[in-house]
Amino acid sequence: MKRHKVMIIGGTSGIGLALAHHYLDAGADVAICGRNPERVDPQFVVRYPLLRLISVNIVDREAVRRATVSFAGDGLDLLIVTAGFYADTKTLERIPDAGMQMLRTNVLGVTYAFEAASEIMCERGHGHLVALASIAGLLREYPGRSLYSSTKCAVIALCDVYRKALAPHGITVSAIIPGYVDTARLRELNEGNAREKPFLCSEADAVMQITRAIERRLARHVFPWQLHWLIRVFNLMPAPLRQLRKK
């Protein structure tokens, strides 16, 4: 039987790497893509001899196309984009280019990846595109809203647009909308400890939520539900109160 082909752009660490583990254990052909594939533990590579590691920067449209074609060959079942740039406000203020980098990675990058994969999937009349947004992208607009949440709001909108356009070609598009997930990157942004983040999920819980949503071909999946409800309440508050939100 033909093995399932799964490409994960942003799979060299965190949620993407944990998803790669899941699909490799399930017997899929997996490509892990990122700018720094050497970040993946050599032990992990030895354990899965069929794993492909591909060096690609998602903001380079041609490189994304080449990587997708080279891995897909005669087809691609699932593309998951976990590549994302998130930084605190201090970093954004300190590094002049950081805002642009965030926009290019989180918004243009998803477009380039979807464009390249959907071309291949359309030829075969099947496939599934998935992007990791964030629950921050569901926050209603208010003065002081972060650039990150705006980029993730754009990811949700992009998924909606692609879903409508690609449904007649047999392609499913899912937006995964997580709350806080206890990854090394989140800990790094929180002085080594993210335990104070509300309704923090483990990487294992996130993988379970994401892979179930993919199996069920959900258009959108928001988790954890508790944080989703908090955001709904926050969005109902008057603008002056929403502005008081701690950055």
Ligand SMILES: NC(=O)c1ccc[n+]([C@@H]2O[C@H](COP(=O)([O-])OP(=O)(O)OC[C@H]3O[C@@H](n4cnc5c(N)ncnc54)[C@H](OP(=O)(O)O)[C@@H]3O)[C@@H](O)[C@H]2O)c1
């Ligand atoms: N952790 C959370 O609490 C949380 C919550 C909501 C949403 N999310 C979203 O979930 C995704 C994964 O988060 P994470 O915590 O797992 O972060 P992470 O460990 O930093 O993972 C990000 C991945 O993206 C890759 N990447 C970054 N820029 C790239 C680029 N220009 N081209 C190709 N790959 C690139 C990185 O690999 P290289 O360095 O090898 O390029 C890395 O593998 C992000 O989109 C994030 O916004 C995270």
